[in-house]
Amino acid sequence: MHQTNNFLFNSLNNQQLQAVKHVYGPLLVVAGAGSGKTKALTHRIANLIEGNSIDPYNILAVTFTNKAAKEMKGRLEVLLAQELAFNQFGQPWTTLKEIDQNQLRTNVHQERLQNLWIGTFHSLFSRLLRYDIEKYTDPEGLKWTRQFSIYDETDSQTLVKEIISQDMSLDPKRYDPKKIKRLISNAKNQCLTSNDLLEKAENNFDKTVAEAYKRYRISLSKNNSLDFDDLLLLPVFLLRQNDIVRDYWHKRFKHILVDEYQDTNRTQYELIKLITAGNTEPKKFFNWEDRSIFVVGDADQSIYSFRAADFRILIGFQEDFKTSINDDTNSSLIKLEENYRSSSNILDAANSLIENNSERIDKVLKATKEKGELLTLLSCDDEISEAEAITNKIKSLNNYNQNPIWKNFAILYRTRAQSRVLEESLVRWRIPYTIFGGLRFYDRREIKDAIAYLKVLVNSSDNVSLLRIINVPRRGIGKTTIQKLNELSNRLNIPLWEVLNDKQSLEETIGRSSKGINKFTEVMNDLLCYLENSGPAQLLQLILEKSGYLSDLLSSGTEESEDRRNNLQELINAATQYEEETESGDVEGFLSTAALTTDNDTKKNNPNSVTLMTLHNSKGLEFQNVFITGLEQGLFPSHRSIDTPSLLEEERRLCYVGITRAKERVFLSHARERRLWGGMREATIPSIFLSEIPEDLIDGELPQTGGASIRRDLHLDRLTRVDRNNPNEFVNKPINAVRKLYSGPSKGKSWIVGDKLIHSKFGKGEIIHIFGSGEKISLAVKFGDKGSKILDPRLAPIRYVS
DNA sequence: TTTAGCGCGGTTTTT
């Protein structure tokens, strides 16, 4: 036991130690970037199990990403294996052979962690639903079975679109299904029902959304399906409704841990609270005698409010979970403020930046590392020279190494659209790179097709999947046929699948077209015979063969179809792996995994390559060198955020996240001109964030390569037309130029009627009138098609042009 | 029933 304690405790600082030793009651750990929060989490779980003899069966550990869950699981495994190493071999972990280490990890995995629930919100609660969903009846009488399908964004989009245009006969142009889906999703994430929405409705549009929500829900139930949001919302309703179920999970999960608590939404919060409170509501205080809730988060890294995450939940934690004893010894807040990742210059820059936000928990990250290098500002002509400047930097920093180490570099951007130019530059210089995000493995067409077959076999009510595959491969079943059958199904109130199997009705309604349908149902009924006794891997194999999907691919013989076949083989491998990892190897479970897995964690990347990703994707990661690109008003911060303070603060947090990813070097780049989507070249204004980092922490640099020479190399003549002769104040004096823009033209520049200027949001404009005088002037500016605005020159993001 | 061609719109997105 003492050995255990050493393992778990001796590498921790004071605050981490306090967190790790916490056992009962509520605890909020405010963990700044790079302060060792995963360490605190994993060591605490290990200490619960090893130090306090708590059964892993009673622990629930929730993360937001598969990656975080995997990481936590892995590290926990090693910690417990280290303990075991002492008991079994009597020697420290590091002296063991790798094969013994792996053996121990396997032991721990199978014997100690089998019953520990650790995973994402969505995967854990879909698991809960596979147990208990049949015990839930909606107030409207809607029901689901444990074979429910999980609809991804595309599937649910299809359903909403159908409801808007067909069910409700609305014009999809006035009622954009995407927008409506987003509003419904927002409601679901805030734990609101369609009735709640109806009560809150202020106008007809709101009422329509509420109605669409209601119908969408009915439709999901008819399909025996749930969308991502339902995986959390339905458990809330279930636990509220059913005392026995709630009591069961309450008694089971005595110790709850939540990672990235600042990213929780109302629904997730309700869920956590229901399990923690159990069967004894209403009540004011929780009974912490034999239980705990331990949440870790950082309000400064809250960057998902557009998905209804609400960091005020984190700020309210202590109030929400307070104990009846109101004493000072009951400390329910610990701050981890020592940063082990970044140089102190980088941290100073990040701290200065984030201090411009008003809504925060006060917290200053303290460096444990040396000052290090200054941050570097790369002021570039345009997006091409920005990309070139970055690749140049990467190359030159690597020249000092015999073997280039590409994996030490990350290039971060606000929008995916920015990645292309960067890629082109990396390709040109033959620098290996890995781009994150993009198409998920499970979003590929052939994968979705195969999965859809599996879904229909398990859940014949799933019409979205059914209609996806009914004519894939081609069976000559067209739109009109499907429409007729759908009508029949609705009129008789018989599931579509049963209509398809009723040969007589088919003959009567669609006549000769029933041939294709019969072909389809024959295949499906044949496959159904195998459902009982086959695992997902074998089923997939059978599906691909018997449906003719595979032979269809083979006959086309293109390179693309070759790729598809490989992907399908990959899918079967994943199913096999699932069967090996889980004892039951059940199809429903595999389908959940397939729906909830992004391949960021599974795909094999070139281990030594430059990383390209969005700033959002970079959260939780770290790199030696980080490039933050496109620091321009309207791009970063994005144009949608620029005049809404709360949104601008979120952009600032995003920038903070980006900077704090870096261990050694940060490069901040902006382009003086940029074309987005190949449109017009637009003059830009440097990002306000650049002006919020102290000048003495930034080193300005003139990029070596201008965009024009590159363009000539590429023979892109039409691009070379663009000015190179224009003397560039930013290139000559990058820092000063940036600062000048924000020190306020009212000090340096006196405006006169007729001056032309550029506004970051409204674009080019001309002063048509000046109100007031001296320091207190306002400008009336006419912006082409955007109309006229009255601006305060000291505040408005404007730049003088001519 | 299928496919080619045009027009429109295009932050970020753990699941």
Add this chain to the structure above:
DNA sequence: CCGCGCTAAA
């Protein structure tokens, strides 16, 4: 510029 959804024609 690129990917989509819809319409027109084969």
